[in-house]
Amino acid sequence: MNxxxxxxxxxxxxxxxxxxxxxxxxxxxxxxxxxxxxxxxNDNGGVLHAQLVFGNGMIMLASADNESEYGDLVNLPDQVGGVETQSPYLVVADPDAVFARVKAAGAQIVVEIKDEEYGGRGFTCRDIEGRLWSIGSYDPWVETTPR
Incomplete structure (x- = not known):
């Protein structure tokens, strides 16, 4: 490791x-x-800090505010026309099952589920506040041979 x-x-x-x-x-x-x-x-019914785990990965999140040093640096998708400069990717075993669950939860699907040329199967969606997420079975830690 580095x-x-x-x-x-x-x-x-x-x-x-x-x-x-x-x-x-x-x-x-x-x-x-x-x-x-x-x-x-936090004191306003929001979240000061949260850690959510997914397998051996994690995201941290908090309520949006403009009252902190960090909060002043972060825009939400609806503040920038829905354009993201980065998006998390979740490696899953069964992307079709996750796709069905995400659709049922009301996610906006922006890239339909499909087999990728570089391996794996996946899709891209927006969550309830418009954040962009990619989900798929492609695992960049495992060597794959492109189709």
Whole structure:
């Protein structure tokens, strides 16, 4: 492992902001299968800090605000015309099952489920606040041979 990175489960953890973080946490757990590891409420009924785990990966999230140093640096999708500059990718065993669950939870599908030329099968959707997510069986840690 790179000497700069700490020897831990995941060395890159996406951090996201949501206007209604409690609802987003519920939705992410129901639709994608995240599990709550830690949720710290704030004084306004929102979330100061949350950690959701997915396999050996994690995201951290909080309620959107403009009152903190970090909060001033983050825009939400609806503030920038729905365009994202990054999006999390979830590696799953059964993308078709996750696709069905995500559709049932009301996600906006922006790229239909399909087999990828570089391997794996996946799709892209927006969550309840418009954040972009890609989900698929492609595992970049495993060598694959393109079709």
């Amino acid at each position: 000497e700069i990175a700490k020897n831990t489960r995941a060395t890159i953890i996406p951090c996201l902001r949501y206007r209604n973080a409690p609802a987003a946490i519920d939705w992410l757990c129901e639709a994608f299968g995240f599990e709550r590891r830690l949720v710290v409420p």
